[in-house]
Amino acid sequence: MDISLWDQLQSMDKPQTTLNNSVDRVSDEAIERYARSKWLRHKVDDYIKDDKFRRKSVEAFHADLQKLSNNDAKSLLHVSNILDNRSLENIGLDSGDYRNLLITYLQSRQDPLSTYRELILYKIHNVLPEEYLGWFKDDLRCSLFLAYLVKDSIFINAYKGREELISVVTDYLRYEIHMFIEEYTQNLPAYKVDYKGVGEHKTVDILYAKSVYLKNRSKEKDLKWLDSSNQHQIDWTYNYLNEEKRSYIILEDIFFPQTKEEKYELIIASLDILSNVEGTDVESLAILKKRKGDTKIISRGNSERIDVIQRMKKAWVQLGTDTKNSKDKLVLNITNKNKEKLVALAKNVNQTPNKFINQAIEDVHREVFKIDG
Template sequence: MSRELSTRANNVERLPSIPDNDTNLIFGEASVRYSKGRLLGFVTDEYIRAVRSQRKSIDGFFKALRELNSNDAKSLLYMKNSLDDNSHKNIAFDNDDYKNLLIEYLKDHPDPLQEYNDLIYYKIKNNLPEKYLDWFKKDLRCSLFLAFLVKKSIENDVYKGRDELLEEVVDYLRYDIEIFNSDYSQNLPHYRWDIMKSGERKTADILYIKSYYLKNRLDCDKNISWVKPTDNEQINWMYNYLDDKDRKYIILKGMFFPQTINEKYELILASLDVLSNVESPDIGTKDKKGFSLRNYTLYSMKKAWDGRKQYEANNFLNENSSVKVTKENQPKLKKLMKFSGFTANKVINHSIEQLYDELIVDKKND
């Protein structure tokens, strides 16, 4: 697209204004629209000619631009910066500021109507339409997977919690789809079920990734029904198990920092998703091989968790043989164990220490 515009609209501030409801006259119902009408369409040639011949005011155009939502304004502003080789200016602003900055830029431009149309054209040609973002833009697990595919491109940044990560991934796919299309294959997991890639190049890859990932990712109901997503003790144990020195399976370490137990759970799922589900004759126990890396990891993790809980249960019974806990207090003890993460032995001894300090030590100091 040429940035050299030969025709300029001069002295537009002296032209008569048009009615506020004349948006359709500016953009036209039959004009080309982007993403099913979410973004205002091209300014009509008729309106541009009328402004240039000083028969209409440009005020109506800028009033109509106020109808843009923040994401659309942000997209056009980012397009402008990219075309001017000023991508470093693509920083986060408050929502209304994107619209204000875009309007300010166009007001200062010698031919704002044609410049707006040029930006719309560039967006249509180069941006990923919003409908292709819907499957992941509010889903942390899917977005973590996509971030894993392009981790080398974003490894210098950090994302504290869900919102920061989602915003980064959506912006990356929305504005840099060509870079994503050329880079993602280097980190694509080896999966059992493959599909055919088809369609227009800009959208074919993201549609391929969507199907390839969703068909092959971990089935929580089938494979990890024993996991309780709200159990802090279990989720923290799983995270540490997958991140120990012999595995290091947690993805985006040093880049994504979960802020809640649910975010940590989603990170665990995404980390299991990227493990291969292709069976191998080399993976398994001494007596049984033929697992995929993912299934063997799940098998080993479940076995380790069951062993841990069995040990704690046996330890609890052994402690009760020397310290009698009444039937009424046993549910309370179990809740204390779950809340604190302590064994029964630790809970009882901690209670003894507290009582000793309150009844003996403090009494002596009186």
């Protein structure tokens, strides 16, 4: 029976050289920076060619693997799943489990170091680098927009609150950028300002989505009237946008906000995906979606987004006026018999019932209290 390289390594005597020899070991700095650099790939190539490295103890290699960050270990474990056509059942564990599972996986391979190199190579060429995640992974509004772009293909589960939603969007973009590239244009809103994407194949689309979104999302000046600290206003706005005849709230039954701040972010993100092209009637929107980048459409008024915001603001102002007026009103019950008499009396003097009864009260009040004028 063949003996694996791992078993051979375990059976060897420990070398006399110390682990402090930087020439014969994977340095701490290289392990920490491998996600952003191809340097480690070349170092590992050198080590594979070096027979002395194969005589090193397996414990030394273990020690280097234990220094991997949680994200690095999780990323390499995910790569191993892809290369072995396995499911993602081991993605979503506690932090320490990723390193342990990665070590166990490497132990099972005939040539652990070559496998390690293969994982790193795949990660370099296919996994989205961390520096491209920063603009949205701490921003719920941006993450909601990205989730909306791929909602039809992967977001079938339910997520409560910002942490869950941002986490799933971040992992999706980090590990499944190829899926994002295939899907996102199907839900990209009809925007006024376009952008010419530049970059390598795995980054050009996320940079395009970022730039187009930030250049076209709702302007602060249009939303000054909406107070993120006003629970009543936030609840009213959410319900207004989510009425059946409107249905503007995105990710319905997928994202469930847990605080008023999260509900506010969802409201703004839902407005962000509405077209900001002036005169966006149904026909114009259809034309725009077919001809990406061609925004030469005859303006017929406000954009869809501004129209929704203005109508919503008007309804909110009217609600405040009605509420204020209602505080000055006294509701009285009048029998049907007296209601008929009231209508007849008001009609006799060409007044509305409301005006007649208020005038009658004033007249009686002056007579009873002997008030002149």
